[in-house]
Amino acid sequence: MGGTPLVSPSRLRDVLGVPNLWLKDETRTPTGSNKDRATALVLENAMRNEVHAVSCASTGNVAMSLAVGAAAAGVKATIFVPAEISEAKLRLILLAGATVLKVREGYEAAFELSREAARAFGWYDRNTGVNPLTLEAKKTVAFEIWEQLGRRVPDAVLGPVGDGPTLSAMMKGFRELKACGVSDRLPRVVAVQAEGCQPLKKAWDASDPVRSVQPETIAEGIAVGAPVSAALVLRDVRESGGSFVAVSDESMLEAIQTLAFTSGILAEPAGAAGLAGLQSALAAGLVERGEIVVAHVTGTGLKSPQYLRPEVSATEIGASLEEVERAVGLP
């Protein structure tokens, strides 16, 4: 469930002054996030092995992806969520027929319980960072970028990092392209965390072990205080000669606006984090303006419309041309 567009955003390039910027637009999958890549392969494997029940823990995109994918595949899905999940997301997951268990003790407990339940009841475990197929599926984004750029790897990629597998999987793909001999290097990866949840960036900056934090950010997709794939991400950033940046909630909201306004792409906060990070990376000299740069737009904003906050408002008018002229400021 990949095959997403690599968008050449001409207006955004002009606005940012980055003439070789590309957007990998993962809002265009069946459920609007890159999680569908992993779900598809996991379900294919489940069916091949005649497993008829799958499960995972998630607050958002993975839950929705698995619920909808399982519905299409005819597989029973049991999904563990924290009790405070948003009503809108819950509705989408339930609509697809998944059994949803709200765990009172919160996300971390839901995650542990889902693993335990999968082992106890013989359910196939879809949890990202646990099921190795998720990496194998998500690495395909690197192959696509390479192909869409005319069989070359970019100079730098920017992507949001929460738990870690999305970015690690992409770097696994680029590493395999190099191992196959079709590219001679890895792109520098700029791993973007939220200011209110940056355990990996802090560990990187201080050369310390990763310490878990209490997430405080609107970017649900990367609000992970204790990243499962911390070691992999730190290695990927190091090996690629890359770096970490942290972005504020405000800058992600601005990046959502910029993406919509210049490129017609509707992203959620985590989905816009890569672009938000580009501004910081340019300012810090981590990315040069002339380089071939890919920002990974990982998920759609349609599922969380509360973060779509236009700066302008509509004008109410009566049905006359004069009122139109006045409203649109024609001379």
Added chain:
Amino acid sequence: MGGTPLVSPSRLRDVLGVPNLWLKDETRTPTGSNKDRATALVLENAMRNEVHAVSCASTGNVAMSLAVGAAAAGVKATIFVPAEISEAKLRLILLAGATVLKVREGYEAAFELSREAARAFGWYDRNTGVNPLTLEAKKTVAFEIWEQLGRRVPDAVLGPVGDGPTLSAMMKGFRELKACGVSDRLPRVVAVQAEGCQPLKKAWDASDPVRSVQPETIAEGIAVGAPVSAALVLRDVRESGGSFVAVSDESMLEAIQTLAFTSGILAEPAGAAGLAGLQSALAAGLVERGEIVVAHVTGTGLKSPQYLRPEVSATEIGASLEEVERAVGLP
């Protein structure tokens, strides 16, 4: 902006007992509706002619499609909406940077004003049923279906009908396939209207001229009391040996549930109308169970989550395996 999947919904086929049912899934375009087909061609033409301003009237999918498309193309969009437009949709349209004029007198007045303003100010008119390119763009869905079915036309197609161009354009495509000699017939078209807004079905049943009605349906996409393309639709249904059916709001909500639950497709009410109509058409003998049938799923439900109403709810549990067992009903 087509190239949407023709889904082979195995579970839905079983549930309905229609083994050759297919779903043309137009929820997978950039803004989640078949309107993107028309917007893309209109904008391409606008750019080719160095027109830098476009406009339309719409309450929903067309507005969103044009706002987002114009943002991507760097063209100025002015969009006329009725004052009572939903806040969620308005937000999406504004986010893409369109100028939005809320017309106090309602949709019909907004439509007339948008045409008048386009003429007066030299804006390129995107209004469906007015701009002939919209039909040329939307007819491509027929070519895709023909190709995806292995170069044959289905026995029957079912699709929602409001203003009319979506269905007329599809039939124009099928007519051209016949004219080209690559098919020898038209598919029978079953045109689906909402019970609370069925001016075309009523005219068809009574062999009377079309009389405008006051729409009363949740299916915004087909809540059109005075269809612009009435004559074309009536001709298409007649020439194809087809028919009209009307479906209740309740049956569209059920079809949304069925689509999500069996096929993992999230539709809006109008988008699920084709499937809702299939049930009526089967009952009335308008479609045979063994026939090759395509239901046109025209738009995503993500933009109007208020109509996603799951029949089941989540179960709140504490973090223990025993509570999981009890909740999921394991022996």
